[in-house]
Amino acid sequence: MVLNLVLQNGGSHRGAWRHSSAKLDEIHDIKYILKLAQKAEASRIDSLFIADGLSIEAKAVQHGPIFGFEPLTLLSSIATVTERIGLIATVSTTFNEPYNVARQFASLDHISGGRAGWNIVTTGVERTAFNFGLDHLPPHTERYERAKEFTEVVQKLWDSWEQDALVQDKAAGIYADVGKVHDIHHQGTYYSVRGALNIMRPPQGRPLLVQAGASDEGKALAAQFAEMIFTVQPTLEDAQLFYQDIKSRTVSAGRTPESVHILPGLLVIVGNTEEEALEKASELRQLGPIERSVMSLSNLLGMDFSIYSLDDPFPKLPEPEQVNAYQSFHKMVRKIVDNRTLTLREFLDKYWVGSGQLRVAGTAEQIADVMEEWFVNGAADGFNVMPQLASGGAEDFLDRVVPVLQRRGLFPTAYEKPTLRENLGLQPHALAH
Amino acid sequence: MVLNLVLQNGGSHRGAWRHSSAKLDEIHDIKYILKLAQKAEASRIDSLFIADGLSIEAKAVQHGPIFGFEPLTLLSSIATVTERIGLIATVSTTFNEPYNVARQFASLDHISGGRAGWNIVTTGVERTAFNFGLDHLPPHTERYERAKEFTEVVQKLWDSWEQDALVQDKAAGIYADVGKVHDIHHQGTYYSVRGALNIMRPPQGRPLLVQAGASDEGKALAAQFAEMIFTVQPTLEDAQLFYQDIKSRTVSAGRTPESVHILPGLLVIVGNTEEEALEKASELRQLGPIERSVMSLSNLLGMDFSIYSLDDPFPKLPEPEQVNAYQSFHKMVRKIVDNRTLTLREFLDKYWVGSGQLRVAGTAEQIADVMEEWFVNGAADGFNVMPQLASGGAEDFLDRVVPVLQRRGLFPTAYEKPTLRENLGLQPHALAH
Numbered sequence: 001m002v003l004n005l006v007l008q009n010g011g012s013h014r015g016a017w018r019h020s021s022a023k024l025d026e027i028h029d030i031k032y033i034l035k036l037a038q039k040a041e042a043s044r045i046d047s048l049f050i051a052d053g054l055s056i057e058a059k060a061v062q063h064g065p066i067f068g069f070e071p072l073t074l075l076s077s078i079a080t081v082t083e084r085i086g087l088i089a090t091v092s093t094t095f096n097e098p099y100n101v102a103r104q105f106a107s108l109d110h111i112s113g114g115r116a117g118w119n120i121v122t123t124g125v126e127r128t129a130f131n132f133g134l135d136h137l138p139p140h141t142e143r144y145e146r147a148k149e150f151t152e153v154v155q156k157l158w159d160s161w162e163q164d165a166l167v168q169d170k171a172a173g174i175y176a177d178v179g180k181v182h183d184i185h186h187q188g189t190y191y192s193v194r195g196a197l198n199i200m201r202p203p204q205g206r207p208l209l210v211q212a213g214a215s216d217e218g219k220a221l222a223a224q225f226a227e228m229i230f231t232v233q234p235t236l237e238d239a240q241l242f243y244q245d246i247k248s249r250t251v252s253a254g255r256t257p258e259s260v261h262i263l264p265g266l267l268v269i270v271g272n273t274e275e276e277a278l279e280k281a282s283e284l285r286q287l288g289p290i291e292r293s294v295m296s297l298s299n300l301l302g303m304d305f306s307i308y309s310l311d312d313p314f315p316k317l318p319e320p321e322q323v324n325a326y327q328s329f330h331k332m333v334r335k336i337v338d339n340r341t342l343t344l345r346e347f348l349d350k351y352w353v354g355s356g357q358l359r360v361a362g363t364a365e366q367i368a369d370v371m372e373e374w375f376v377n378g379a380a381d382g383f384n385v386m387p388q389l390a391s392g393g394a395e396d397f398l399d400r401v402v403p404v405l406q407r408r409g410l411f412p413t414a415y416e417k418p419t420l421r422e423n424l425g426l427q428p429h430a431l432a433h
Numbered sequence: 434m435v436l437n438l439v440l441q442n443g444g445s446h447r448g449a450w451r452h453s454s455a456k457l458d459e460i461h462d463i464k465y466i467l468k469l470a471q472k473a474e475a476s477r478i479d480s481l482f483i484a485d486g487l488s489i490e491a492k493a494v495q496h497g498p499i500f501g502f503e504p505l506t507l508l509s510s511i512a513t514v515t516e517r518i519g520l521i522a523t524v525s526t527t528f529n530e531p532y533n534v535a536r537q538f539a540s541l542d543h544i545s546g547g548r549a550g551w552n553i554v555t556t557g558v559e560r561t562a563f564n565f566g567l568d569h570l571p572p573h574t575e576r577y578e579r580a581k582e583f584t585e586v587v588q589k590l591w592d593s594w595e596q597d598a599l600v601q602d603k604a605a606g607i608y609a610d611v612g613k614v615h616d617i618h619h620q621g622t623y624y625s626v627r628g629a630l631n632i633m634r635p636p637q638g639r640p641l642l643v644q645a646g647a648s649d650e651g652k653a654l655a656a657q658f659a660e661m662i663f664t665v666q667p668t669l670e671d672a673q674l675f676y677q678d679i680k681s682r683t684v685s686a687g688r689t690p691e692s693v694h695i696l697p698g699l700l701v702i703v704g705n706t707e708e709e710a711l712e713k714a715s716e717l718r719q720l721g722p723i724e725r726s727v728m729s730l731s732n733l734l735g736m737d738f739s740i741y742s743l744d745d746p747f748p749k750l751p752e753p754e755q756v757n758a759y760q761s762f763h764k765m766v767r768k769i770v771d772n773r774t775l776t777l778r779e780f781l782d783k784y785w786v787g788s789g790q791l792r793v794a795g796t797a798e799q800i801a802d803v804m805e806e807w808f809v810n811g812a813a814d815g816f817n818v819m820p821q822l823a824s825g826g827a828e829d830f831l832d833r834v835v836p837v838l839q840r841r842g843l844f845p846t847a848y849e850k851p852t853l854r855e856n857l858g859l860q861p862h863a864l865a866h
Binding site: 017018024027028030034053054055056058059061062063064065066067068069070072073074076077078079080081095096097099100103104106107108110111113127130131132133165166168170173174175176177178181182183191192193194195196197198199200287289 | 450451455457460461463467486487488489491492494495496497498499500501502503505506507509510511512513514528529530532533536537539540541543544546560563564565566598599600601603606607608609610611614615616624625626627628629630631632633720722
């Protein structure tokens with residue numbers, strides 16, 4: 001089983017910072033984050049993941065700590081105090097240049113000794129466009145076409161240095177072998193990049209590629225590139241269908257099924273007893289303001305829900321092809337609301353919390369049971385663990401759930417290799433020049 | 434006196450890696466770099482600086498380690514193992530987006546507790562354009578116009594969060610004060626950015642702004658923004674003129690003369706005796722290949738010198754307004770070659786080494802003498818120290834020269850404040866919203 005831990009300021013639940021257990025001074029404290037990273041490594045978590053966005057709605061800041069550190073800088077910092085845990089940063093292909101992205105991940109990979117991963121996102125929040133000189137997001141299809149070409153360019157740049165290009169021959173005065181450093185001469189639809197990269201080949205050959213898009217375009221991108229997939233799956237059956245779909249698309253793209261690890265999100269609350277866990281969950285539900293959920297729903301669906309009353313019927317959604325936001329999320333919501341008579345409030349209460357993720361509140365054994373069930377029944381290669389609570393939420397998972405998984409033989413007790421790629425059973429990316 | 438140490442893979446001299454003292458396994462070793470950073474902090478060096486470029490000429494890799502880590506990731510790593518030393522990263526305004534740059538520096542400032550600095554460059558190497566979808570660099574004037582607007586946008590983004598925006602009131606459910614987080618609504622010639630930043634106000638208010646351009650446009654930019662200036666000055670007299678020019682431009686721009694620290698570059702080789710230092714210098718001169726100097730000259734002047742024989746007369750240079758590379762460097766070279774009959778080889782031998790920087794090879798006392806002379810005679814507020822040798826070059830400066838400066842009362846023995854800005858005698862940037 002592969003476990004990725006989401007590092008999120010103040011817990012993954014919107015109301016977590018308001019919970020009685022939350023220590024407010026930890027939320028933006030780099031020292032706390034570094035200690036948590038070390039603790040995750042002591043539990044042999046495969047990787048840490050930092051989500052990201054490139055905009056903020058000023059009025060949203062009142063509802064919680066949705067702003068934090070920038071992923072590449074934070075993970076470079078964490079790299080220095082850890083030795084084996086993987087470090088996965090979210091970076092958008094829509095609002096960056098491939099040369100810069102290739103360099104920063106190559107640098108993080110060198111700094112960490114081969115532990116960098118890149119979560120490729122295309123950014124579906126319309127407002128982000130306004131921070132980059134655009135009036136609108138590029139259309140969904142174009143964003144994914146760009147992402148595909150962008151990723152290809154980044155791979156070419158990582159590959160532009162052969163493994164053994166470094167010579168360091170003092171007497172001959174040859175530092176690196178000119179014949180093993182290649183301009184890439186990429187000329188595509190969206191990008192023109194000559195190369196070579198001005199950083200040597202990363203220790204992993206290529207940093208790990210991670211993907212979370214679930215639209216058809218997202219899945220096609222994942223099948224081509226992704227070595228780890230984060231996905232939102234509410235039930236075992238949904239997860240199994242997704243799992244089979246992705247594995248077969250990966251095979252169709254000419255890759256082995258083992259070359260991609262599928263990790264459904266797992267929203268988790270650990271209790272000493274089931275009652276304690278459910279009580280925490282119930283307390284959290286009271287603390288997340290519904291206005292904030294309306295804002296998130298608006299962002300994800302690309303339409304303004306704040307103009308409706310909470311007790312109005314859920315408004316009619318546009319056709320998928322008219323939506324330039326998160327298409328897969330749009331489909332999921334339509335499936336729910338098309339077959340039911342729901343008010344906006346009812347939808348948010350019943351279906352929204354956790355945006356459709358698998359949620360488990362219970363004892364360590366109960367949580368391990370669910371994880372085991374999904375894992376052995378072809379629904380997951382592991383989990384993208386999102387502790388709901390702020391202070392103690394991640395620690396409880398590491399201290400209590402991980403040992404149960406290890407006792408059951410589901411999760412390893414030690415890193416066997418130095419690089420992220422190798423610890424996931426993948427090979428360092430070799431070159432055939 | 435303010436001292437900035439340049440962290441450069443393998444020493445600042447092109448031939449340093451070939452020197453008998455160079456330990457080749459240190460050059461790309463993150464652990465060595467982290468240790469050196471800690472050693473610099475133990476010597477109370479004000480800041481570490483990492484130069485940068487966004488391209489590489491494949492054939493140049495044979496001549497030495499001109500490639501290394503990317504500055505923001507490397508400095509985030511260094512931030513974690515140090516507590517007081519400043520961290521200055523070079524980032525180009527021509528090949529980045531202001532929203533991304535504002536975020537990464539804000540994040541580094543949070544990670545380091547207020548020690549981030551940004552060396553603003555416009556990038557004058559034509560080849561870089563090819564890595565970013567362009568056929569040519571934007572013209573010199575446009576690059577500086579962009580740099581000015583870019584920096585203004587970044588400042589607005591840093592200022593978009595008021596100091597006390599964070600509320601964290603659990604009972605009221607107010608995390609941050611919506612009235613203290615402001616969209617910036619920037620609409621300029623080159624950039625349109627709505628804001629706000631999605632990271633809280635950096636600990637320094639604004640990370641330190643650093644500049645090194647020496648053309649008229651560069652000096653105008655420096656007068657408006659720069660709090661630290663790196664400059665290339667071969668003689669005391671040149672440095673005094675530059676110093677007066679910049680201080681008076683700074684005053685004309687409505688700032689105090691103390692608000693900018695002028696740091697000429699200092700290429701340094703420390704010996705136990707003068708003879709030993711001169712011998713090292715002479716050994717280095719033999720090791721730097723002249724072809725590499727021809728390549729650098731070509732890049733800096735934006736014309737190809739490899740087509741000339743080394744024993745031909747130095748070719749005629751175009752008029753300054755026809756040059757779209759490093760204009761100030763072009764002027765400096767013209768001043769030298771217009772009044773002399775020189776071959777290309779003679780120019781490179783006599784004038785090129787160190788690109789016109791102040792160079793001192795000698796004992797610690799001799800080096801301190803030169804630094805003191807410049808410092809007390811209005812030529813420098815401190816120095817941008819570039820150890821010429823790889824292994825031991827920086828260590829020798831820290832172990833031997835710094836104590837002499839401290840004994841003479843020219844350089845402090847301890848950091849007094851937590852932030853870079855405060856240790857330089859500058860105030861954290863306050864806001865008047």
